[in-house]
Amino acid sequence: MTGITIGAFAKAVGVRTDTIRYYERDGLLPPPARTAAGYRLYDDSDLERVRFIRKAQGLGFTLSEIAALLALRASDTARAADVLDVTERKIAESIARISELSRISAALKQLAEQCPVEAPVTDCPILAHLANTSTAPSKV
Amino acid sequence: MTGITIGAFAKAVGVRTDTIRYYERDGLLPPPARTAAGYRLYDDSDLERVRFIRKAQGLGFTLSEIAALLALRASDTARAADVLDVTERKIAESIARISELSRISAALKQLAEQCPVEAPVTDCPILAHLANTSTAPSKV
DNA sequence: TTGCGGCTTGGACCATAGTCCAAGGTCAAC
């Protein structure tokens, strides 16, 4: 019976034990081996798997996208193009979000510049802008 | 007893009736007048208020930030600088998020370019990168 | 053998911004 229990494992990958159990519930980690007493036992492949997950999160993938990537990796019929699809969707998503945020920060900066700091709020161009009937709201 | 009931009101501002009730529960809208039968009645000031909310959402503010903005607007001691503070925090947040997303999309693009489309997944540089022990994960 | 830390489970809870539902009251039209 080799492997380490959940506390040491979680520490090794830098997450909480709850997170490990959560990944298991969520299907991201396979049901681990158990000791006679029922303690979960993790090995190097689990270690690698959690590191994969954290790294993918760092690249903006959601857990369900990561599950898809892990499934592709495990498949013997999948092609690199399948992974590329997932990646390109994420790229497109990031770019769309960047342009949305650029629009927002540009608009806010413009309003912020006009703001007469010492004036009472009634003179605030930011509030005036928000109160203005023009300019469309957006589906956020 | 003037005013319109929730259905017409919601339609006028382009949201669902549930959303209007939700805003009320959340403190964004004041408890409205009621008909004898208990129906909510909305007037022009409510209309303006919901439009303010939707517009602020379009600028990336969360509902609790919007509640703060509305409180500032209603205050007779607040200064324009107070609104500016909220705005500048949002700008900083947007910029931080943009740079995070730029990092992500740049990394993904670089990986995507190296991807040999017809190869089996075992040759996929994207998966190889994620499986690689180097490169730090990030707290997302 | 007692104590302490670590492990087990199921389930509740966090924030965000709603959405949906059931059971029942209201109102205008036909």
Add this chain to the structure above:
DNA sequence: GTTGACCTTGGACTATGGTCCAAGCCGCAA
């Protein structure tokens, strides 16, 4: 006088990624 559209309430549910909790084992050391 009944149909159908609208309104009321409280509460549950959605997705996301965990976090926390209670009650109860397990294992090792003093």
